[in-house]
Amino acid sequence: xxxxxxxxxxxxxxxxxxxxxxxxxxxxxxxxxxxxxxxxxxxxxxxxxxxxxxxxxxxxxxxxxxxxxxxxxxxxxxxxxxxxxxxxxxxxxxxxxxxxxxxxxxxxxxxx
Amino acid sequence: xxxxxxxxxxxxxxxxxxxxxxxxxxxxxxxxxxxxxxxxxxxxxxxxxxxxxxxxxxxxxxxxxxxxxxxxxxxxxxxxxxxxxxxxxxxxxxxxxxxxxxxxxxxxxxxxxxx
Numbered sequence: 001x002x003x004x005x006x007x008x009x010x011x012x013x014x015x016x017x018x019x020x021x022x023x024x025x026x027x028x029x030x031x032x033x034x035x036x037x038x039x040x041x042x043x044x045x046x047x048x049x050x051x052x053x054x055x056x057x058x059x060x061x062x063x064x065x066x067x068x069x070x071x072x073x074x075x076x077x078x079x080x081x082x083x084x085x086x087x088x089x090x091x092x093x094x095x096x097x098x099x100x101x102x103x104x105x106x107x108x109x110x111x112x
Numbered sequence: 113x114x115x116x117x118x119x120x121x122x123x124x125x126x127x128x129x130x131x132x133x134x135x136x137x138x139x140x141x142x143x144x145x146x147x148x149x150x151x152x153x154x155x156x157x158x159x160x161x162x163x164x165x166x167x168x169x170x171x172x173x174x175x176x177x178x179x180x181x182x183x184x185x186x187x188x189x190x191x192x193x194x195x196x197x198x199x200x201x202x203x204x205x206x207x208x209x210x211x212x213x214x215x216x217x218x219x220x221x222x223x224x225x226x227x
Contacts, residue, residue: 006154035218041220042202042218042220042221043155043204043216043218045215048214088154088155098168099157099168099169099170100157101157102147102156102157104152104154105153105154
């Protein structure tokens with residue numbers, strides 16, 4: 001079955017440093033979504049990428065979808081303490097199998 | 113706030129018991145997906161209901177079942193509870209079923225503990 005691997009599992013940064021999390025799928029994806037979950041909270045949708053090579057930006061966040069539609073990344077520039085949380089990617093398969101598979105997540109810890 | 117509500121917030125059951133969890137979807141949404149999130153893991157897709165019918169199922173045994181009502185609210189039922197069923201159960205509201213592949217709005221979750 002489809003597997004989605006996400007690295008790193010944890011990332012400690014000083015406030016102001018950059019952060020990147022990577023997501024890799026074992027199969028080609030129809031699209032990929034990114035979510036943020038604060039400690040004790042629930043996942044909150046950030047963005048959806050659909051096209052090969054797509055790049056989208058939201059303020060300090062940059063999302064990329066690979067050319068082969070099997071990998072994706074989320075980059076945060078100049079982290080702030082409000083960025084603390086776990087970032088998940090969720091990939092949907094192709095060929096009629098649209099069941100979403102979440103990665104294990106990357107927990108971002110920002111030190112002031 | 114997403115407008116998606118879940119009840120109860122917390123629940124403690126013993127092994128072998130049965131449990132029903134409830135979810136009210138966001139106004140205007142016709143699709144509810146259920147996820148199980150174990151500690152330190154990403155959400156795992158259990159199944160989805162679209163217009164009152166099951167519309168996709170993950171790798172969960174038949175003792176996990178569900179319903180969707182005409183107002184699009186939903187229930188998740190788990191029979192013969194096992195210790196490994198202890199997790200956060202999340203429902204997510206969206207439009208258009210699996211093929212819609214749209215943004216999902218998650219509820220706050222139900223924390224189930226099986227003793």
